[in-house]
Amino acid sequence: MRKNILEVSHLRVWDEATGNVLVRDSSFQVRPGSCLSIVGESGSGKSVTCRAVMRLNKSGIRQSGDIRFDGVELGRLSEKEMRNIRGKQICMILQHGMSAFDPSRPIGVHVAETLARHYGWSKSEITAKAKSAMESVRLKDPIGVLHKYPHQLSGGMLQRIMIALALMLEPDLIIADEPTTALDTVSQFEVVEQLMALRERIGCAMLFVSHDLGVVGKLADDILVMKEGEIVERGSAEVLFSNARHAYTRELVSAKRVLHEHFTKVMGGVDLADR
Amino acid sequence: MNLYKNIRNDKLAALSFSVILVIVAAGLFAPLFAPHDPNEVQMELRYASPSWGYLLGNDHLGRCILSRLIYGIRPSVLWVFVALVISVVLGGGLGLIAGYFRGKTDAVIMRICDVMLSFPGYVMSLAVIGILGAGLTNVLIAFVLMKWAWFARVIRTSVLQYAESDYIKFSKALGFGNFRIIVKQLLPVSLPDIAVTSSSAFGAMILQISGFSFLGLGIEAPHAEWGMMLNEAREVMFTRPELMLAPGLAIVVIVTAVNFLSDGLQVALDPKLIVSKPKLQRQEIPSAVERKGEEVA
Amino acid sequence: MVTYIVKRILLSVPLLLVISFLTFGLNHLSPLDPVEVVLHAQGVPKITEELIAETKASLGLNRPFAVRYFDWLAACLQLDFGNSYVTGKPVWSLLGPAFLNTLKLTLVSVIAIIVFSIVLGVLCALREGKALDKSVRGISFFLTSMPSYWLAALMIWYFSVKLDLLPTSGMDSAQSYILPVAVLVISYAGIYFRIVRSSMLSNLNEDYVLYARACGLPEGKITARILRNSMQVAVSVFCMAVPIILGSTVVVENVFAWPGLGTLTVNSILSRDFPMIQAYVLVLAVAFVLFNTLSDLINAALNPKLRREP
Numbered sequence: 001m002r003k004n005i006l007e008v009s010h011l012r013v014w015d016e017a018t019g020n021v022l023v024r025d026s027s028f029q030v031r032p033g034s035c036l037s038i039v040g041e042s043g044s045g046k047s048v049t050c051r052a053v054m055r056l057n058k059s060g061i062r063q064s065g066d067i068r069f070d071g072v073e074l075g076r077l078s079e080k081e082m083r084n085i086r087g088k089q090i091c092m093i094l095q096h097g098m099s100a101f102d103p104s105r106p107i108g109v110h111v112a113e114t115l116a117r118h119y120g121w122s123k124s125e126i127t128a129k130a131k132s133a134m135e136s137v138r139l140k141d142p143i144g145v146l147h148k149y150p151h152q153l154s155g156g157m158l159q160r161i162m163i164a165l166a167l168m169l170e171p172d173l174i175i176a177d178e179p180t181t182a183l184d185t186v187s188q189f190e191v192v193e194q195l196m197a198l199r200e201r202i203g204c205a206m207l208f209v210s211h212d213l214g215v216v217g218k219l220a221d222d223i224l225v226m227k228e229g230e231i232v233e234r235g236s237a238e239v240l241f242s243n244a245r246h247a248y249t250r251e252l253v254s255a256k257r258v259l260h261e262h263f264t265k266v267m268g269g270v271d272l273a274d275r
Numbered sequence: 276m277n278l279y280k281n282i283r284n285d286k287l288a289a290l291s292f293s294v295i296l297v298i299v300a301a302g303l304f305a306p307l308f309a310p311h312d313p314n315e316v317q318m319e320l321r322y323a324s325p326s327w328g329y330l331l332g333n334d335h336l337g338r339c340i341l342s343r344l345i346y347g348i349r350p351s352v353l354w355v356f357v358a359l360v361i362s363v364v365l366g367g368g369l370g371l372i373a374g375y376f377r378g379k380t381d382a383v384i385m386r387i388c389d390v391m392l393s394f395p396g397y398v399m400s401l402a403v404i405g406i407l408g409a410g411l412t413n414v415l416i417a418f419v420l421m422k423w424a425w426f427a428r429v430i431r432t433s434v435l436q437y438a439e440s441d442y443i444k445f446s447k448a449l450g451f452g453n454f455r456i457i458v459k460q461l462l463p464v465s466l467p468d469i470a471v472t473s474s475s476a477f478g479a480m481i482l483q484i485s486g487f488s489f490l491g492l493g494i495e496a497p498h499a500e501w502g503m504m505l506n507e508a509r510e511v512m513f514t515r516p517e518l519m520l521a522p523g524l525a526i527v528v529i530v531t532a533v534n535f536l537s538d539g540l541q542v543a544l545d546p547k548l549i550v551s552k553p554k555l556q557r558q559e560i561p562s563a564v565e566r567k568g569e570e571v572a
Numbered sequence: 573m574v575t576y577i578v579k580r581i582l583l584s585v586p587l588l589l590v591i592s593f594l595t596f597g598l599n600h601l602s603p604l605d606p607v608e609v610v611l612h613a614q615g616v617p618k619i620t621e622e623l624i625a626e627t628k629a630s631l632g633l634n635r636p637f638a639v640r641y642f643d644w645l646a647a648c649l650q651l652d653f654g655n656s657y658v659t660g661k662p663v664w665s666l667l668g669p670a671f672l673n674t675l676k677l678t679l680v681s682v683i684a685i686i687v688f689s690i691v692l693g694v695l696c697a698l699r700e701g702k703a704l705d706k707s708v709r710g711i712s713f714f715l716t717s718m719p720s721y722w723l724a725a726l727m728i729w730y731f732s733v734k735l736d737l738l739p740t741s742g743m744d745s746a747q748s749y750i751l752p753v754a755v756l757v758i759s760y761a762g763i764y765f766r767i768v769r770s771s772m773l774s775n776l777n778e779d780y781v782l783y784a785r786a787c788g789l790p791e792g793k794i795t796a797r798i799l800r801n802s803m804q805v806a807v808s809v810f811c812m813a814v815p816i817i818l819g820s821t822v823v824v825e826n827v828f829a830w831p832g833l834g835t836l837t838v839n840s841i842l843s844r845d846f847p848m849i850q851a852y853v854l855v856l857a858v859a860f861v862l863f864n865t866l867s868d869l870i871n872a873a874l875n876p877k878l879r880r881e882p
Contacts, residue, residue, distance in 0.1 A: 051782075054785075054786055056782060056785055056786060058777075059700070059701075060701075083788045083789075083790065084788065085788070086785065086786055086787065086788035087786065087787040087788030087789075088788060091786070091787075092782075092783065092786035092787075094779055094782065094783055094786075096779055099778060099779040099780060100779045100780055100782075100783040101780055101783070102780050102784070102797050102800075102801070103780070103801065104800060104801055104804065104874070104875065105797070110783075110784070110787070113789060113793065114787040114788070114789060117787075117788060117789060117790070118788060162783075165787070175786075389587075390587070390590050390591070390594070393587055393591060393857065393860060393861055393864070394591070394853070394856075394857050394860065395815055395816055395818075395819035395820075395856060395857075395860050396819075397819045397820050397822065398819040398852070398853055398856040398857065398860075399853075401819075401822065401837060401841065401849075401852070401853075402595075402598060402849060402852075402853040404841055405837075405840065405841040405844075405846075405849035405853075406598050406599070406601055406846075406849070407601075408844065409841065409842065478717065482717075482719050482720075485719060486719060486720070486721060486822075486823045489719075489721050489823065489826075490822065490823065490826055490838050491838070491842065492838065492841060492842070502719075502721075505719075505721065505722060505725070509725055509827075512725055512728070512729060512733075513729075513733055516729045516733075519722065519725055519726065519729070523719065523722040523725075523726070526718075526719050526722065527717055527718055527719075527722075530717040530718075530719075531713075531714065531717040534713065534716070534717055
């Protein structure tokens with residue numbers, strides 16, 4: 001058995017000012033190439049957990065516990081070493097594509113800056129790679145899109161641009177924080193499809209956060225259920241969906257069943273659903 | 276009362292509030308507090324140093340500085356407060372009407388405000404004083420004319436968010452009169468905003484109005500006023516700089532107190548500000564904040 | 573973009589007309605008869621009915637209101653604001669140089685205010701809640717509670733009298749600028765500092781900052797992005813600082829005997845020299861509208877959302 005790519009043990013996150021505990025004693029692992037999904041309602045500590053892995057929580061938010069990425073203890077790294085890992089090895093995809101890019105620069109600037117930072121490619125190399133990556137996430141007119149400002153693109157397009165960027169960065173782990181929540185059903189379908197394709201193409205592991213069990217069912221190998229900062233249930237996707245033990249999970253599953261079925265219908269492809 | 280509790284917990288705001296209360300009381304009952312007649316000229320006591328009889332000494336005409344300081348509260352603080360109340364009532368009333376009725380009424384009132392606000396405030400008051408002539412009354416009139424439009428706009432904005440709310444619509448559907456809805460429902464919910472806006476304007480108004488007196492455009496000569504006292508002290512600034520101290524500090528104390536209280540009010544009325552939480556956190560637990568907001572309202 | 577500029581400039585024309593009308597009408601709100609004011613101001617010993625009628629005719633005050641307004645407006649456009657009631661000299665010959673002096677003081681102060689507020693605002697925002705942030709905010713809170721003329725007098729007393737370092741008044745040398753500019757900066761920088769700081773802070777919490785960090789971009793670059801986006805708010809506010817300070821130098825000019833608009837206007841008000849007051853109000857109101865327009869245009873140039881969709 002291979003080593004885990006991400007190992008989180010006894011993670012505890014709290015707000016320094018109020019003493020509120022946002023995540024209490026949470027431990028989990030992500031195997032290389034697999035997808036772990038964190039499920040739970042708003043405020044259950046999912047996003048905070050993601051940011052804790054990236055060490056990107058706000059300055060007033062403190063964390064303790066071990067986070068090992070590829071065998072390296074992230075808490076011990078200097079800020080500079082951490083910056084080298086962010087983007088290159090762990091890539092993040094955010095919920096709101098609309099606000100994830102600098103509103104006063106064309107999105108190509110961010111793409112170019114990020115690639116130049118990690119790979120030192122030249123301008124023409126970046127343009128060529130960006131073009132092919134953006135075509136592979138089915139964005140039409142990739143060069144034109146790179147010159148657009150965020151407000152000129154739709155949320156789904158921006159989401160796919162983030163995926164395209166991840167595709168070019170070829171990270172070992174992708175942290176996707178509710179990437180489909182803010183989208184309409186059609187865009188959701190496209191984004192989920194691209195996320196699946198992304199995993200196939202670069203074989204990365206994924207930490208996928210959502211409160212939408214329908215989407216989770218498509219992507220996850222393993223599932224964690226969080227409630228009020230605690231992991232209340234964990235297990236493989238199939239087991240959890242058919243045989244949830246914790247009352248809260250059962251509630252989630254049944255509440256989402258109708259939506260889930262609807263989603264399966266929209267996703268339509270038997271090939272995708274039975275993958 | 277939540278507001279009262281919050282203010283009491285905020286020690287700085289509580290202290291500021293007591294300072295303001297004491298100053299207001301001293302101004303209202305000036306004859307009781309002042310040891311001497313503020314206008315009593317005693318040439319033999321010119322520039323006398325502080326003594327037991329005259330705690331803060333005497334000015335260039337031998338008048339008791341402490342007494343003048345206490346009587347000066349009336350024009351410098353109390354009358355400014357009256358001008359503030361008048362402009363808040365005027366501006367707030369129009370703002371409520373504009374925000375509630377929307378449409379044409381709103382457009383007309385807001386266009387007038389736009390024109391009023393297109394003059395820089397200071398220039399506007401100078402113009403009015405220039406036309407009406409110098410004097411405290413005219414300065415106060417100039418301020419009311421200048422400030423109402425600003426209050427109207429701020430309060431309209433604050434009312435707009437409530438005017439569309441369900442319970443206002445509900446009241447309309449029940450057939451309550453417009454006037455009744457404005458007074459009974461809109462006014463109470465916009466009061467916190469009105470309180471914060473007007474209290475934060477108060478400090479600036481005290482500074483500006485004493486500034487006009489300092490320029491000689493405000494109160495007439497024998498009367499005591501803090502800006503006026505500073506103006507008189509300026510004449511002898513090189514020989515007796517200490518005369519600048521008392522009235523200047525008096526202004527600093529009252530304005531600081533007003534500003535701290537205004538800050539405290541803002542925090543007390545807006546629970547979100549009590550603990551500055553990161554944005555994301557706030558987004559994720561909006562319900563708690565909203566509930567608290569309703570309690571205050 | 574061009575359509576936006578043209579539209580925005582055209583929009584300010586009706587406002588300017590309303591302002592000019594109000595300024596002209598101000599005279600007629602006065603409880604005093606302008607003719608008597610003129611005669612008093614010129615020190616005429618005995619005022620007779622004939623003299624009043626004569627003066628009225630010579631001032632052109634017996635023509636219809638509308639005619640006088642349009643004549644006055646046409647003249648104003650050529651910087652002819654009539655003659656001072658007191659000295660009889662053309663208003664612009666007095667107002668022009670004074671305006672220039674005030675403008676110099678204003679521009680120097682505004683530049684200093686911008687520099688101070690940006691530097692402090694950025695530093696404090698990046699160290700939110702730390703000692704620097706707390707102390708700067710505390711001090712600025714205290715300084716904005718201070719009457720500027722009192723501060724000015726204290727500074728004159730300390731730097732000019734006690735230390736004998738700087739001139740007490742007038743505008744003879746570059747040194748004369750130091751104290752008035754310092755007073756204006758102390759009184760106004762606090763407001764703009766707070767705007768820069770809160771604008772920086774709200775940008776710091778934006779998702780694009782998180783995403784840029786998550787992509788491993790260096791902090792310097794991220795700070796530059798935040799700065800650029802915060803400046804969008806700040807630039808228009810800074811732009812408006814020019815006319816605001818222009819109208820607020822009155823007190824400072826008075827204390828430092830600065831030969832500018834403020835000093836001139838206070839004297840005009842005391843002697844009820846209406847044409848002077850009128851011209852002062854008009855000039856500043858026009859400056860206010862112009863800078864307001866300019867700040868909107870700058871905002872449009874900086875903000876891509878407005879740029880593409882006018």
